[in-house]
Amino acid sequence: MRKLLPQLLLITLFIGMVISCKQDKVLPxxxxxxxxxxxxxxxxxxxxxxxxxxxxxxxxxxxxxxxxxxxxxxxxxxxxxxxxxxxxxxxxxxxxxxxxxxxxxxxxxxxxxxxxxxxxxxxxxxxxSSATSDWVIKEIFISASDVPNSKRMYYYDQFFEIYNNSDKTLNAKGLSIGETDQHSGPNNINAWGHIDEYTVLQTAYSIPTDKDYMVAPGGSIVIASRGIDHTKDNPNSIDLSNANFEWYDGSRDVDVPEVDNLIKNFSYSAFIWVATTQLNRSFVIFNAPDINNYIISHIENKPGSTRSKGVKVENKYILDAVELARENKFVAKVLDVSLDFSYAMITGGVTRGKSLRRKVKEVVSGRTVYQDTNNSKDDFEVMDKPTPFIQATK
Missing domain, CATH: 2.60.40.10 (Immunoglobulins)
Incomplete structure (x- = not known):
């Protein structure tokens, strides 16, 4: 047995060297x-x-x-x-x-x-960079809120605030919001291609077109997941009872009768749309002639899939776009650089309870003008507490 030990040691060393060489193989x-x-x-x-x-x-x-x-x-x-x-x-x-x-x-x-x-x-x-749009996405809150004395997250308080950044009254009739099918993180291969021509959405909700929705200069529209005072259910949350619209997803959702519903033209989910709490998808606002029929007629099957679908929105109809990325997780652009040069992110590791809000460019005769250089990395700042309905002055 002692005579065999050196031979066994040599064999073990040889096998180890072979495995090590395979592991250290370098690509050209x-x-x-x-x-x-x-x-x-x-x-x-x-x-x-x-x-x-x-x-x-x-x-x-x-x-x-x-x-x-x-x-x-x-x-x-x-x-x-x-x-x-x-x-x-x-x-x-x-x-x-x-x-x-x-x-x-x-x-x-x-x-x-x-x-x-x-x-x-x-x-x-x-x-x-391109010129600023009249409509801009002023604030995004989708990161969810912590529930006291619990590990659960509360995500019913998501909202988007769309702002009239111009000096004229605008009609929000038909204005639509969507979340991209593609994300900016690892393992993200764009099956759709041609992001310079169109942006593919996995959700598309629209303000009704049956009447006018006029928004004055410096006015905004708050679109909520649920238009209620969420602090009653979660003290760490916010009050969205004054929301202008909510996205309502049918019988499995909660419909707040005091808040108008968006038109649900398309959603990847058969249940309730929860905007990505991973903060790695992009959001756009857009409008087009006969918007509801436009969205429905631009739903296509995802290449290589018989089940997944998306809405191919031509970039020329996109009014504003914000690309998001996770800290240290960005891999590739989702939006064409003509829509957003870079991406916004919440840094520091902790994202819960924080929103992304546009920086203030200037205040003109009491009206806030938000920064819009077409570069979300520069245009947005992280808010420790969301500020729906509140227009910043600095």
Missing amino acids: FTEVTLQLEAPKDMMDLALDGFKVTATNRNSSAKTKATSDVNGIVKFNIEEGIYSFNVNTSKEVILDQTTVDKSKISFAASNQDVSVIGAKLQVELPLTR
Whole structure:
């Protein structure tokens, strides 16, 4: 037996070395040369200093690099499927007569790029921020509230506040809200494609079109899951009894007769829609001619699936959009950069009871004007307590 021990030890060591070699197997690397392209209306834009992030769609590993004076970015990364994203603000001269500099946000996104082989070239056109919309999503609260002396979460107090950010009265008739089918986290492969043309929603609810809903400058519409005073059920919650509308999902839901219902045009859920408490989907407000029929006629089967469906909303009808992401969990853009350059998130680990609200740009004759640079990362701030119906002044 003693004579066999050294042989057994050698065999064990050999097996261990073989297993270790298999575990340490390294994927081939690819040298990626990425070329940034200036927006067509800013061909003289200096292309240096743009920060580019390459995200491996499988492992979520991120590699960052910065463009040189020619707008070239070099990566040496493992083979795989990647997304390449840019989000940079630069001071540029827009008016040659005054030579005044303006801070402009630029973004670019190229999803599902197959990185394979020794070398690869990728082109990435930049997009600049667009003009503000009259309607904006002022606040989003979907993270749920803690229940005292319990591990349960209370999610019936979700709401969205839509704000008239213009200086004129607007009609909210037909205004619709939707949650995207796709999320921004790991294992997120976009089966729909063409996010530059349309956004696919898994829910679509609309303000009724049978009458006008006029909203004055600086006025807002609060859309609630349930329009009640939730503090009576949960002291950590909020009062939504003055909500303008609620989304009502039929007999399994609670209908508050004092609050008007949205039209439920589409939902992935056969039960009650709970907006994602994971905070990794995006939300849009939109309108289109004959909105109810538009939504119904744009419901399609998800590619590769016989059961899942979604509403393909053309981007031209989207009035405002907010992309959300979990802290340290962002993998790929859901919305095209023409709708939202980046994404908003609640940082610090704890999300319960917190909302995302737009920052104030200015106050004009007592009317709050919220910031809308088309970049949710810059436009939103985290509120420790939601503020429905309340318009900030600073």
